Amino acid sequence: MSSDTFFSNTEKGELTKHLSAAPVQRLIPVAQDSRSRQVRSPSRETPTTEATTTTTAMVEVPEDELASSIVPDVMFTSSDALFWQLKAVLRNSDMDSLVVGQVSADTYRALKAKRDRHGYHYRFFFIPDVACIIVTCPTLHHERAHLEVYARVYSALMRMGVEDQWTHSGSAELDAQGGASGSGQGDSSGGPLSRRDQVDDDFWPTLVVEAGASQSLPSLRIKARWWFAASNFHMKVVVLVKLIAATFTIQIEQWVAEARGPQRHGATTTWAGRAAKQPVLEQQVSIDWVGLSPLNQTPFNRRALANFRVVGAPLVLRFEDLMERPPVPAAGEHDVVISEANLQMVAKCVW
Numbered sequence: 512m513s514s515d516t517f518f519s520n521t522e523k524g525e526l527t528k529h530l531s532a533a534p535v536q537r538l539i540p541v542a543q544d545s546r547s548r549q550v551r552s553p554s555r556e557t558p559t560t561e562a563t564t565t566t567t568a569m570v571e572v573p574e575d576e577l578a579s580s581i582v583p584d585v586m587f588t589s590s591d592a593l594f595w596q597l598k599a600v601l602r603n604s605d606m607d608s609l610v611v612g613q614v615s616a617d618t619y620r621a622l623k624a625k626r627d628r629h630g631y632h633y634r635f636f637f638i639p640d641v642a643c644i645i646v647t648c649p650t651l652h653h654e655r656a657h658l659e660v661y662a663r664v665y666s667a668l669m670r671m672g673v674e675d676q677w678t679h680s681g682s683a684e685l686d687a688q689g690g691a692s693g694s695g696q697g698d699s700s701g702g703p704l705s706r707r708d709q710v711d712d713d714f715w716p717t718l719v720v721e722a723g724a725s726q727s728l729p730s731l732r733i734k735a736r737w738w739f740a741a742s743n744f745h746m747k748v749v750v751l752v753k754l755i756a757a758t759f760t761i762q763i764e765q766w767v768a769e770a771r772g773p774q775r776h777g778a779t780t781t782w783a784g785r786a787a788k789q790p791v792l793e794q795q796v797s798i799d800w801v802g803l804s805p806l807n808q809t810p811f812n813r814r815a816l817a818n819f820r821v822v823g824a825p826l827v828l829r830f831e832d833l834m835e836r837p838p839v840p841a842a843g844e845h846d847v848v849i850s851e852a853n854l855q856m857v858a859k860c861v862w
Contacts, residue, residue, distance in 0.1 A: 580729035581643050583612030590625050597633055600648050605756060607653040608726035611644045619644060619694070634682055634696040636734060645730065647698070652861060654698075656722035656752045659857045660763070660849075661699035664718065664828060667847040673834065678704050680716045687741035695737055698722050703834050706745075715745040717833050724754040728762065735766045736790050744768045744788045747832040759806045759862050763796040763823075763854075767832060796823035798858040806862055814862075816855040824851035 585596060593611060600606045614622075619637045622644070626633055634647035647653070668674050679701045686694045702716035719738055723731045728751070735749040746768070753762040769791040800806040802818035826849040830838040838844035849857075 580727075580733050581610060581638065581641050581645070583643060584610045586612045587614050587618060587644075590622055593622065594625070594629075594631070597631075597646060597648060601650075606725040607648050607650045608723060608730075609646045609648065610726075610730070611646060612642060614642055614644045615639075623694075634698070635684070635694070636696060636737075637694045638733065638737060639692045645726065645734070647696070647726075650724065652754055652756070653722050653724055655861045656724075656754055656761070657698035657720040659860050660750060660752055661701070661718075661720045663849050663853055663857065664720075664833075664847050665701070667849070668833070671844050672842070673844065676704055676834065677701055678714075680714060683714075685715065685741070687737075688743050688745075691737075691741045691743075693737060693741060695734065695741065697734075697738070703836075705835065715742045717745075717747040717835060718750070718828070719746065719748075720750045720752065722752040722754065724756060728753045728764075732764075732766075735764075739766075739768050739788070739790045747835070748828055749790070750828075754861065759800040759858075761798040761858050761861065763798075763826060764792060765794040765826065765828065766790045767793045767829075794823065794826060796821065796826050796854060798822075798854055800858070800862070811859075814859050816852060816859060819855040819858045821851045821854050824854050825849055826854060 585593070587593060597609060600609050614637070616637075616639055619635070619639075623635055626635070632649060634649070636645040636647070637643075638645070665674070665677070665679075668677055679699075681700065682696045682698060683700070684694060684696045697716075697719035698721055700716040700719040702714070702718060706714060706717070721731055721734050731751045731753060735751060738746045738749050749766040751762075751764040751766070753764075754760075755762070767790070768788045799820045799822075800818060801820045802809055802814070806814065828847040828849075830844060830846050833847065838846070
């Protein structure tokens with residue numbers, strides 16, 4: 512039953528009044544920190560059968576900026592009002608997320624139960640520190656974005672013959688461990704089968720891919736930080752795929768966990784304040800359409816890969832981060848290298 516028939520015009524008018532609109536997030540360009548350390552970047556001639564080092568840009572987000580990175584689109588008032596709004600979002604192909612503010616832990620549990628009871632396919636990401644749920648509405652472009660990137664990682668593992676050592680966990684919902692809080696659903700995820708013998712409760716993947724179109728890049732970064740801290744840094748790699756439909760641009764960021772110095776005096780132990788390890792921006796890639804005619808006016812079979820300009824290729828994911836063991840070069844094991852041509856194909860398939 513559609514939302515148009517589920518609610519009368521009077522009811523929809525009342526529900527709309529209960530949804531308090533808030534400023535929509537805006538994309539914040541990434542600025543490289545002048546203090547970033549540099550290591551050897553891979554050249555395009557780097558063999559894919561050898562481990563590869565990449566340029567690391569250490570981007571730190573101050574704790575007082577975390578909350579400001581998530582700006583609610585609406586404030587929660589009732590579950591009926593929220594799910595009506597989510598149905599409205601799905602009718603707008605340009606939106607793939609809704610940030611809901613003023614959500615308590617009890618409210619989150621009630622919303623999750625109602626979602627599951629009615630079979631809704633929304634993905635919930637609950638961050639109690641800021642009393643928000645980031646709701647993902649899986650649109651076509653959103654799904655293509657994370658699946659195309661994840662598929663290329665898995666294909667590389669298959670070519671190495673280690674696919675039997677890997678398991679997919681998809682968008683499984685995971686609750687924070689230890690002193691962290693919240694609950695998250697990624698878009699695509701997976702990890703080594705050996706982890707199922709090490710973790711008693713939830714299976715935490717080593718890799719998660721998060722996509723976003725209307726969701727801002729700062730908001731996606733909050734998700735990345737949560738995955739690391741909520742898993743007690745069992746999570747090793749988070750790949751963010753940001754879509755900018757207006758310019759047919761794809762921005763990819765790879766975040767990894769890196770050990771730091773001792774925790775500073777007075778730091779909190781919440782997911783936003785841990786210092787033993789911190790998420791680090793390992794690599795950035797951007798993909799733009801530079802064809803003579805606009806991409807949406809170019810038939811799919813005429814979208815030449817050369818017309819997708821890639822900056823920052825190849826995308827390199829360390830084998831040891833993914834599999835939690837060193838690669839065995841004699842067995843053909845090495846870092847996962849997603850080449851420029853593969854990234855161009857990602858863009859072609861997404862748009």
